[in-house]
Amino acid sequence: MVNNVAEFKLVTNELPVAVKNAHERDKSFLLRAWILSGLFFMALPGTLLGFSNLLAISTHHGLSNLPPAWMEGHGHAQVFGWIGSFILGIGFYSQPASKRSTNIIPGVCLLLWTSGVALRWIGNIYGWHWRILLPLSAGLELVAVLFFLKAASHHKLPETAVGQVAVKAPMENWMVSVLIGTAGLALVTGFNFVECLRLAMMGSSPSFPHNLDQKYLLLLGWGFMVPIVWGFSARWLPSFLAIAMADGRTLRVALGLDLLGVACGIVGWTVPAAVLLALGAVVVMLALHLVQRPTGTAKVSGIHPSFPSFVRIAYAWLMIAGGMSVWAACADQHGGIWGASRHASTVGFAATMVFAIGPRILPHFGGIYKIFSKRLMFFSLLFLQVGCTLRVCFEPLAYEGITSLGWRILPISGVLELTAVLLFATNLSLSFLLGRSMFTQGPAQAA
Numbered sequence: 166m167v168n169n170v171a172e173f174k175l176v177t178n179e180l181p182v183a184v185k186n187a188h189e190r191d192k193s194f195l196l197r198a199w200i201l202s203g204l205f206f207m208a209l210p211g212t213l214l215g216f217s218n219l220l221a222i223s224t225h226h227g228l229s230n231l232p233p234a235w236m237e238g239h240g241h242a243q244v245f246g247w248i249g250s251f252i253l254g255i256g257f258y259s260q261p262a263s264k265r266s267t268n269i270i271p272g273v274c275l276l277l278w279t280s281g282v283a284l285r286w287i288g289n290i291y292g293w294h295w296r297i298l299l300p301l302s303a304g305l306e307l308v309a310v311l312f313f314l315k316a317a318s319h320h321k322l323p324e325t326a327v328g329q330v331a332v333k334a335p336m337e338n339w340m341v342s343v344l345i346g347t348a349g350l351a352l353v354t355g356f357n358f359v360e361c362l363r364l365a366m367m368g369s370s371p372s373f374p375h376n377l378d379q380k381y382l383l384l385l386g387w388g389f390m391v392p393i394v395w396g397f398s399a400r401w402l403p404s405f406l407a408i409a410m411a412d413g414r415t416l417r418v419a420l421g422l423d424l425l426g427v428a429c430g431i432v433g434w435t436v437p438a439a440v441l442l443a444l445g446a447v448v449v450m451l452a453l454h455l456v457q458r459p460t461g462t463a464k465v466s467g468i469h470p471s472f473p474s475f476v477r478i479a480y481a482w483l484m485i486a487g488g489m490s491v492w493a494a495c496a497d498q499h500g501g502i503w504g505a506s507r508h509a510s511t512v513g514f515a516a517t518m519v520f521a522i523g524p525r526i527l528p529h530f531g532g533i534y535k536i537f538s539k540r541l542m543f544f545s546l547l548f549l550q551v552g553c554t555l556r557v558c559f560e561p562l563a564y565e566g567i568t569s570l571g572w573r574i575l576p577i578s579g580v581l582e583l584t585a586v587l588l589f590a591t592n593l594s595l596s597f598l599l600g601r602s603m604f605t606q607g608p609a610q611a612a
Contacts (some may be wrong), residue, residue: 168530178203182559192258193532195271195385197597199254200278200527204590206246207208210286210347213587214239219579223572233372238289244385245306246282250514250522252393253278253313256347260316270316281305288371295371305471315409317351338413342396342420351387356530382507383430387423387442390515391483395419395449397522398476405459406473408454415452419445439494443487450480464606467535468524469543475521478550482513485557499565505557513553513580518591520546527593537592545588552581 218239221231257271283303288298336344340554358371360381373381399411426441450456455477486509493502524536536542555578563571 175181177472181260182390192271193530196254196258197531198275199250199257199271200531201252201253201594203247204593206250206279208244208586208590210248211239212243212562212583214242214290216579216583222282223563223575226572227567232370233375233378234289234292234295234370237372237378238286240382240385241285241289242282242389243511245595246279248390248519249282250278251418251519251527252350253309253545254532256313256317258445270312274312277309277312281309281592292371298363299361299371299531300358303354307354308580310351314351317347319544320362337400338416339396339399340410342399342416344396345420345424346389346391346393346396349392351386353381353389355386364391380431383438386507386510388427389432391423391510392420394515394518396455398419398453398518401522401526402453402455402476402560404464405461405522406455406476407459408457409460409464411454412452415448419449419452422448436491438493439487439490443484443491446480446483446487450484453480455480464525467528469539469546471543471546472521472525473552474516475546479514479517479521482509482517482553486510486514489557497565499564500568501561504564505560508553508560511558512549513557517546517549517553520549520585523589523593524596528596528600529603531597532603533596534603535596535600537600538548541588541592545592548581548583548588548603549585550583552578554578554580 218231218235252275254271257274281304282397284298284302284305287293288295288302360377364371364373372378395416399416402408403410416489422441422445426438426445428438429435429441459473465472486506489502489506489509493506497503520542524542528534528536555574558579559571559574561571562568588603
């Protein structure tokens with residue numbers, strides 16, 4: 166054991182600068198592969214299929230003529246193929262360089278993950294040998310997550326000096342939130358694997374039963390995506406928005422409400438679950454100080470200056486999602502309110518955060534100086550907000566039979582959201598393909 170801080174630094178196995186630079190360059194290039202893969206699943210199997218589903222629903226005024234497997238294929242491509250790819254790519258990039266190749270495990274995981282998502286798409290949409298493809302897809306995704314967890318387990322906590330002794334610093338609150346979301350991802354992939362096996366052996370179609378699917382979606386959204394986004398928000402937003410550091414105690418309260426709400430939803434206590442999730446959405450706004458006046462100037466160099474506003478709009482969408490879930494738990498009859506609530510959380514909250522934060526960090530992490538176009542960034546966010554607003558407002562009106570106008574508005578919301586997605590994907594892809602590389606002068610540094 167090393168008892169002296171100075172001695173500890175001497176025996177720490179530090180890599181030569183040139184080797185570190187090569188590792189950073191390799192990690193950045195691999196991150197680009199993860200991001201481009203996520204963009205593909207977001208734009209084509211995800212949003213384009215979602216738009217096609219929405220047109221069919223609007224034409225027939227309901228879900229009766231739409232195979233449930235198509236809805237699940239759209240959701241899987243969006244959450245696993247897009248959001249999951251982004252999170253795993255950033256997770257691998259965040260791990261420190263070592264003497265061992267930094268590309269082997271992330272490269273294998275990329276192959277497993279994208280293969281799993283693609284096979285799920287084929288099984289859900291085309292029904293081709295789905296009894297084989299669904300469990301195979303889920304198995305590949307589960308193995309990829311297990312590899313990721315194995316790699317992340319080598320990421321040691323930073324050390325601090327207590328007297329003359331080097332000890333591990335306590336885990337920061339943002340890391341706790343990210344770890345909870347990562348545990349949620351592991352639980353979701355395990356749940357998905359078990360249910361895909363059950364479908365393969367006993368199911369009559371490649372889709373989850375409705376009640377089970379609702380619990381799965383709850384775990385996917387509030388058990389995985391929400392804690393992950395909260396954690397990264399607590400890590401990055403104080404610097405990006407010039408606001409105070411997240412209040413740790415309040416953030417833990419929000420996480421507790423979120424986890425308790427997910428647990429209640431899983432056991433079937435729908436109304437208490439909705440209330441707890443709505444409260445968590447309000448508390449996290451306070452924890453992140455998003456309603457307080459900034460202490461300085463936001464960092465908007467290289468991105469559109471509207472960035473801070475859209476981040477706050479994203480968290481407003483999360484509160485709307487929570488409020489609508491309470492409404493749905495008490496009054497939903499035909500799925501319209503639940504659908505609007507989920508859209509507010511997945512598109513209004515999660516997608517807006519990705520569209521806002523992505524141009525700020527992803528080019529930099531990928532070794533590019535800045536996003537290709539600030540205007541494309543703004544218009545992708547603007548179209549996303551307008552489309553999401555129309556969808557969330559008119560979906561309950563249409564599904565619950567309040568007005569037939571909703572069925573005519575829903576396709577318009579789909580066109581706007583599809584346009585936003587294509588603008589975002591084009592902007593980020595052009596950034597990687599045409600942007601000025603940072604490796605001509607040195608390695609990319611953390612944003």
